[in-house]
Structure formats: structure tokens, C-alpha cells
Amino acid sequence: MLDIQLLRNNLAQVAERLATRGVTLDTVNFEALEAERKSLQTRTQELQAKRNTLSKQIGILKGKGEDAAGAMAEVAALKAELEAAEVRLPVLLAEMEEIVATIPNLPHESVPVGCDETANVEVLRWGTPRVFDFPVMDHVDIGAGLGLDFETAVKITGSRFALLKGGMARLHRALAQFMLDVHTTEHGYTEVYTPYLVNADSMFGTGQLPKFEEDLFQVIRADGSKLYLIPTAEVPVTNIVRGEIVDAAALPLKFVCHTPCFRSEAGSYGKDTRGMIRQHQFDKVELVQMVMPEKSGESHEALTGHAEAILQKLELPYRKIVLCSGDMGFSAAKTYDLEVWLPAQNTYREISSCSNFEAFQARRMQARFRGDSAVGKPGKPELLHTINGSGLAVGRTLVAVLENGQNADGSVTVPTALRPYMGGIEKLTYA
RNA sequence: GGAGAAGUGGCCGAGUGGUCGAAGGCACUCCCCUGCUAAGGGAGCAUCCGGUGAUAAACUGGAUCAAGGGUUCGAAUCCCUUCUUCUCCGCCA
Secondary structure, eight states, rough: OOOOOHHHOOHHHHHHHTEEEEEEEEHHHHHHHHHHHHHHHHHHHHHHHHHHHHHHHHHHHHHOOOOHHHHHHHHHHHHHHHHHHHHHHHHHHHHHHHHHSSSSSOOTHHHHHHHHGGOOOOOEESSSSOOOSSSSHHHHHHHTTTEEHHHHHHHOTTTTTTTOOHHHHHHHHHHHHHHHHHHHTTTEEEEOOOOOOOOHHHHHTTTOOOTTTTSSEEETTTOEEEEEEEESTHHHHHHGGTOEEEEEEGSSSEEEEEEEOOOOOOOOOTTTTTSSSSSSSSEEEEEEEOOGGGHHHHHHHHHHHHHHHHHHHHHHOEEEEEEEEGGSSSOOOOEEEEEEEETTTTEEEEEEEEEEEETTTHHHTTTTOOOOOGTTSSSSEEOEEEEEEEEEEEEHHHHHHHTBBHHHHSSSEEEEEGGGGGGTTSSOOOO
């Protein structure tokens, strides 16, 4: 959520910056609402102040045993207008809140301007795609003999789900374990385990609601209330600090969390229908940081580096992209995508997305920190900056390991770094 | 699931209709005193949203005592609903 003050005082500039994302802000409507809000709120508070003063007088008079009829008559005269104002004001405020809640974040100055993914900028390429001396297979064909089973998943649930067996299931588990170990022991993250079902407040906090409800799976309870299946661990983990005032000395907070992620993938019919690339359920190891505002830029770079370290250790060629203004997610101020090389598609595919949200999520969540003189920031609570990124998407990493490590005989070479997690085996072979 | 009890500021904890945003204590910040491992004195110290102002300082209004509704001129205090926590019983991995 943007700062309402920014909208009030710099509406034109905000609209201009939002335009680089392809978003049109209805400034005329906003200004009209704001004018009404200002006069109504001022009037309401004026009436409330009168009522409070008179009520206090009544108390004093009655305490002294004197007649309070005059003051009570005065209050009665205010009543009708005050009640009307107290009904209208919250409606108006809610209406404005609703508008502000659906405005995306402003792009950071360093973000390239552009309207779609063609304007994204590659900033780094790591590793060299392997040259194969046999026809490459995609992960579906490689996995068919190794325990990757889509037909049975369709029977159990439906399309866009997968069943993993034997070495394939172990490889999947090994990848998650490996990532967690690297991030906790080498990058200083604290591992957390969270609920996979969250309430609407949590979804609002990270920006999935109110705009993107159709992307979420919902669970309706007997009493009619509902919970949402998390689309990413970002939601429960970031909401750890919702409504909190964190001690500045405790910053930065760095969490790593392995969870399944559930996405309805509404509107993506026909896209990546084959294989494990786009599933309704997939595992991800997520990195989340809460930091002081002036640190968020460098922390974002560092966090992206932590995700890159996994790809490097697994010897998977990748490239790093900075998303342009028009291609970023709703809450992000700046985003790097990491794309891994998939030989069967002869291209790089997204495997991680690392974003700096600045105060956008923190403002929705009222997640703050209190400075102290030890860190040179005494005084008032201040909004945190939040950063997160995949470190990495486990399912897509599995795909990358299978495709990049495939051999002519249908076996798959296990990356060296992963072997301790695979009982030391060097190759996955048909069992 | 059943029966009871409770939810107050960063923490502990008073407060059962009026001058209470809220005593007292702890923690924290500043000042003074003292001087050696610890103590004494004084002051300050909630958050959110408004108004005037320079998106400053300052002044000022409103809201907030789990959340939402209600009664009342006036609610932390009374009533209703919900949530959470604790104790006992039941059930369960």
C-alpha cells in the first residue's frame, strides 16, 4: 500500500510513476473523494469535540448536584448531524481505502521502464549450457523411468499435479534439505515452519488480497468463514511481523522456510501444460528479510545472491534478469528473476523471483521497528522494509537437475553438492 | 466437543458509568548527585488518523483498554456476538 499522504500531496507524480507500470490512476475521482473526506472528517471531529466537552461538563455538574439540563439539551441538538456524519465517514474512508489497496507499488528509480517482459534487462549470465552429443529429452521423458508419474496424480486429484516415487521423491526431498542447510549455515537465515492455511488479513498484508483472490485456493469452514492455502511461504513468514514493533537491535530478521505452495493458475490454461513447470502444488524454499529502510537495497542484492548460490552449487547455468516497470508484481518496487537453463526447451526459465517491497507490505501490515540510540535512530516507530525471494522453487530445480544432468542411457547424474543428501549415489537410474 | 476463568500501554499490574489514554512498578531516554560494581534524586516516555504549519518544530482535535455491535449526554467499566488464552473433563497424531 502506498502512503496516503503521498497520494494527497503528490498525486500527479504518483500517477506518472504508476503509468510506467501500465496502471492508470483516476486522479479526478481520487481528488473528489479526498475533498469530501477532508471536510467530512473535520466536521465530524468538530462535533465529537463539542460532545466530549459538554459530556464532561454534565459529569462535573452532576457531581456537584447541580442541574445539567442545559448542557444535555445542547448535546441533543448535535446528535442528528453527528450520527449522520459518524455513519458516512467510515463508508467514505473505506471507499478510499479500497482504492488505495488496489494501487500497486511504485517502481524503484533503478528499474528499467517498459510495458512487458520484452523490456526486461539481463544483468548476468552464469555457467555454460552443456553441449549434448545425443538427442536431449525433457524432464517428463527422463522422469518417466525414474519415478515421475503424472497419470496417477491425475487419477488422484486432476491435472497440474505430480506424483514422485523412489529416487525421484528422494531427489525432491534432497533438494529442499540442501537449500535449507545452505541458507541456515552459510547465509545466516533462521529456519521457520509455518501454517499452510492463512486468514484474509495475512493475504491482505502481503498484497494477494483484495486484488488476486482468483489465484488462490480457498478452504470454506463449517461456520462459513474461509481460509486460504498459501501461494508462497512469503505470506505466513512476512506476516510474522504484522502489527509488531520490532526492536531495532534485532534487525535484520532473516527467515528461510520450506513449504508447499498452492496456486490455482487461473488464466494460464494452455500454458506449460506438460510436465512440472506449472503446477497447482509445488514446493519452494523461500527467503524473507525484514530490514531498516536504508538497508533494503543492499539486502535485496544479497538475498538474490543467496538464491544464486544454490544454482551455482548445483552447477546449473542461469541468468539474472531485472524486471522492467511493467512486468513486476503488484507489491514489488524492484525484482530480479533468476532463470535456469532448460536444455529441452533450449531456453532459460524462471526458477526464482527476488523482490524488494520497500514499505509497501509493511504499511499494509503495520509492521514497524523502533529505533534506539545504539543504532542511531531513536524515537518513533518506523515502517520496516520487506524483501523476499525463492531460494529456490524445488519442483523447477528438480526439472533443471534432470534435464541438465541427463545421460544417453536415460540415467541422470546427481550434482556433487547433492550427493550427501542422496546417500552418496552419483546417478539416478531406472530401478 | 463440554464446564469454568480471563484478555488493559514494550512488560507486570490497578481501575465496575463522569475531570481516565488510564494509578503504581519494571524497562528505556535525558539531567543531577554519588563513587566502585551497586545505589539515590528529578524529568520524560503508547499507537493510529486528522487540522493549522514547510510532508519541520510546535500547537491542536478525534479514535484506540482483544475484535465487532448495542445501551447512555457520557463506557476500560453495563449488555450481546465473535476471537484468543488458561484450568478441568472428553477426544486425538
